[in-house]
Amino acid sequence: MMTERQLHILQAIVDGFIQSAQPVGSRQLSKLETVPFSAATIRNDMADLEELGFLEKTHTSSGRVPSEKGYRFYVDHLLEKEHLNKEDLSRIRGIFNDRLLEAELLIRKTADILSELTNYTSVLLGPDVKQHRVKKFQIIPLSADSAVAIIVTDAGHVEHRTFHVPEDVHPADIERMVNLLNDRLVNIPLHELDARLGHEMARLLERHVGRYGKMFTSFRQAVSSANDDDRVIFGGMLNMLSQPEFHDPDKARQVIHYMEDAPLAGMLLDFGKEGIHIRIGSENGHLAMEDCSVITASYTAGEGRKGAIAIVGPTRMDYGRVVSILDYMSRGLSRELGRLP
């Protein structure tokens, strides 16, 4: 239903448009060495491709532009992974050579490199801290009426929050509480913490610790308010501005606003599946993202520690290159994060 030549021409058009951001015309195409057909022939095929819904015209006598369906077809059937050059590769390897011991630092760096290599915006979803297991509780009194609660997880993540301690609480009570916590709740995953605090700890404390009431409430509140937001990290937000499709500051604002406002985190999570996924334009399910494509790749840092890395760019983005980079990077990240505690 589509000739070999038409496929070839479709590919050439998408490639051309990705490169120039300008509608590509038949005459222009026919001049390329890779497209040895006359302009008229190309025109005929273009007409067919348009009828099939893969191409669009911006106005009656303009060149063609890929439609969303066109991009989808290109991505599904015509995409050729770009072979990364030495410089890119060594750039990526560079961050792994640093042997960073903290997942968060590694992920931050990854975000920067990704956006620099692609010139688009990168969005990374760190491993879910809630899956970590408690390694140690600490409470450090600060003043007569406040203390810092610290939880260290098995992956070396540190959560901390200052909370209020009623004046009548004895330091020994605090110590007893910490000991109980460390005896009973070490090694449980963070997402269970609040429930466990509510059930068994409340009862235990009642028995062993004097006047624990208000302090415990305050502590529990502090500990449970660990924010999920930190999971999402951005790199190269500004790159958005340099894409011609976002020269309109209002459009740019909308897109950046949408990304920062976190539903993207959920979106990244959606890709529970392994591997690389591409969402084009309206497939992102939001008006602001109509002209954007999102490419995600998942990584795994040991059991239950999944995350995702993504690139957000215009629909007209360099899919081949981005897919290659994300693929290489996600593998590296899995390897490196798996190595950490």
Added chain:
Amino acid sequence: MMTERQLHILQAIVDGFIQSAQPVGSRQLSKLETVPFSAATIRNDMADLEELGFLEKTHTSSGRVPSEKGYRFYVDHLLEKEHLNKEDLSRIRGIFNDRLLEAELLIRKTADILSELTNYTSVLLGPDVKQHRVKKFQIIPLSADSAVAIIVTDAGHVEHRTFHVPEDVHPADIERMVNLLNDRLVNIPLHELDARLGHEMARLLERHVGRYGKMFTSFRQAVSSANDDDRVIFGGMLNMLSQPEFHDPDKARQVIHYMEDAPLAGMLLDFGKEGIHIRIGSENGHLAMEDCSVITASYTAGEGRKGAIAIVGPTRMDYGRVVSILDYMSRGLSRELGRLP
């Protein structure tokens, strides 16, 4: 050398331009109730003001626009603080009512509110963590070859870093080291920490702890790499984009880039002095900031804990309103942060 009327007209022009972003002409001005002079009179005064360097024309027959010198004069002599309305005030008070116990959270919220109230970008410089005093050291072993070092400061700030522990180090050695640290180095300010570690601790450890060498180096490195960057927090970056003077995406990029690239932190620090300071256009000392003004206000959260809050906007910004907001906010912040541990 400048008549009362000229002052009045200068003020009206600056106010007008701030409001409309358009050059203001004599006819337009003469229509205002606050300027009861004929267009011709205004024209004459305008000509004088231009000769004095306070006004500029964008082209031979355009209205007038304040020059940098004009803004400076306006700010120094004509500025009237805006009386904040109830809504604004309650908005600001709102964050203080939350009674947050952590300086960082309070500052983050402040950044958001500031940018929302002004529609410009806010830049906050948190209190210098290096001035905090050590309250407690902790080291939590994570795995055979790594551990988390934690330092809690008297203000409840928590620094932590994962570091490498050579396999041949005995857990008891770690414990001994932590005990020594807590015996000797509690209550010193963080900025002295590295030096003290280098001097006395090295000697002490030599005497009391076996095979401490590599671990100590690793620990010291980890502890000393505490990053200064976190001191600067931004709010409302995107507001920059909605200012007509930054509709050119390239200009916007340059400004945002400049701000993120941290020399701004130094700039905020420059204002060691108390109170409110205004830098207009080229006074900021960087090409990218030519069209920007920066208004800073200092705050103090107890001895040695100084910080600054600032608004970055176009030179054409609403100085009166911003000054009022910053003034009110910095007082509140001083009060509130002083209350914290």
Added chain:
DNA sequence: GCTTAGCACTCAATCATCTAGAGTGCTAAC
């Protein structure tokens, strides 16, 4: 001696008109 009305002049912005260039669709010839 200030202030103002009046007039000639300037410039940016807007609109219509025109042209060049790139592109299309269709038809007829190869």
Added chain:
DNA sequence: GTTAGCACTCTAGATGATTGAGTGCTAAGC
């Protein structure tokens, strides 16, 4: 099936006229 040719379309850019806001200057008015 492929291509050359031709008539047609549409955008981008240039040109020119028009309008409106603004200026500077001069002379009249208070």
